[in-house]
Amino acid sequence: MKIAILFDENEKLHSTSWSIPWEEYCQRNNISYQVVNPYLNNVIKKLLEFDIILWHYSNYSFKDMLMARNVLLTLEDRGKKVFPAFKDAWHFDDKLAETYLLESVDAPIPKSYYYYDLESVKTAIAQNSFSFPVVAKLRNGSGSHNVKLVKSPAELLSYSGKMFSTGLNSAPSLLYKASSNIVSAKNIKTFINRAKRIPEFLRSLANAKKFNRERGYVYLQEFIPNNGYDLKIVVVGDKLSYIGRNIRKGEFRASGGGDLFYDKDKVTKDVIDSAFKTSDDLGFQCMGYDYVVNAETGKGMIIEISYGFSHHALLAAKGYFDRDGNWHDEPLNVPYEIAGRMIG
Numbered sequence: 001m002k003i004a005i006l007f008d009e010n011e012k013l014h015s016t017s018w019s020i021p022w023e024e025y026c027q028r029n030n031i032s033y034q035v036v037n038p039y040l041n042n043v044i045k046k047l048l049e050f051d052i053i054l055w056h057y058s059n060y061s062f063k064d065m066l067m068a069r070n071v072l073l074t075l076e077d078r079g080k081k082v083f084p085a086f087k088d089a090w091h092f093d094d095k096l097a098e099t100y101l102l103e104s105v106d107a108p109i110p111k112s113y114y115y116y117d118l119e120s121v122k123t124a125i126a127q128n129s130f131s132f133p134v135v136a137k138l139r140n141g142s143g144s145h146n147v148k149l150v151k152s153p154a155e156l157l158s159y160s161g162k163m164f165s166t167g168l169n170s171a172p173s174l175l176y177k178a179s180s181n182i183v184s185a186k187n188i189k190t191f192i193n194r195a196k197r198i199p200e201f202l203r204s205l206a207n208a209k210k211f212n213r214e215r216g217y218v219y220l221q222e223f224i225p226n227n228g229y230d231l232k233i234v235v236v237g238d239k240l241s242y243i244g245r246n247i248r249k250g251e252f253r254a255s256g257g258g259d260l261f262y263d264k265d266k267v268t269k270d271v272i273d274s275a276f277k278t279s280d281d282l283g284f285q286c287m288g289y290d291y292v293v294n295a296e297t298g299k300g301m302i303i304e305i306s307y308g309f310s311h312h313a314l315l316a317a318k319g320y321f322d323r324d325g326n327w328h329d330e331p332l333n334v335p336y337e338i339a340g341r342m343i344g
């Protein structure tokens, strides 16, 4: 069994890259593997020599988003075992694609609306198709950068006018990220740890700046009233773990704010069941679900999905739930879990 882990050894790995634990896993278990640079010519011919190919590609990297799926899907098509596989990632970093997929299995999602011309938005407003406020999102991006609350028809028309003309820049805003992180740093240690990561954030940002403008659609979700937090729920096989994320002060968005909490009582049986069911229905090897819990009904709603996330933050939950909802005090190391499932 030949194993390839894909990254460019000349580029510094981001501290959250799963390549680091994947290499660790192989070394600890005396499994031989090779690091292969995925960006070179003839990469396919090279990778066809392997049986298992692992690549934690990132939505912050323009070149990854340009070609990572092409490389992995070609290999999967040729019978290789790859991570992430087609089912995990054909929709990665595309909230419109995710919505179609989740709708197809009746997953618990907020009412969603997508329009591909301005006339349809105007008609929907005239017909009172949704109530305000409504959440408008670009299809791509993370850390809440491209998600906003639209409070009135006039605001929606102005947003839509932009989306059907010049479009919006989908690159993350440094100012928003930095201010969210500084505000949420509760002690000097957290603050210093975050400051240390500024250089790698700037590197990600330089990459992300290459992203195209988004235009030609308007994507809206019903606003779910919540109790001040959302949950990142991760399902791998028969295990489920979580990260609690408080929303930023004075607004409704949690993701990217950096204010995490771990209170497993917040992970209700309803959330556990629907996350396992969605992963089963859709054949995911590994999936991170963002859940907002409706404060009025108590029901967990999936607002987006993503195969990748911070495995460090998940380790800090110090355990996982099984399918019966029983908690096990053993941290869920997702990259190890994936390597274990693929390599054995």
Ligand SMILES: Nc1ncnc2c1ncn2[C@@H]1O[C@H](COP(=O)(O)OP(=O)(O)O)[C@@H](O)[C@H]1O
Residues within 6 Å of the ligand: 110, 135, 137, 140, 141, 142, 143, 144, 145, 146, 147, 221, 222, 223, 224, 225, 226, 229, 230, 247, 252, 253, 254, 255, 256, 290, 292, 303, 304
């Ligand atoms: N429909 C919604 N109702 C209420 N809050 C939402 C909704 N969608 C997103 N949010 C909030 O906004 C944040 C960012 O939205 P999300 O779709 O996860 O985008 P991103 O890809 O930037 O993480 C979420 O973490 C959540 O706190």
Ligand SMILES: [Mg+2]
Residues within 6 Å of the ligand: 142, 143, 144, 255, 290, 304
């Ligand atoms: Mg999110």
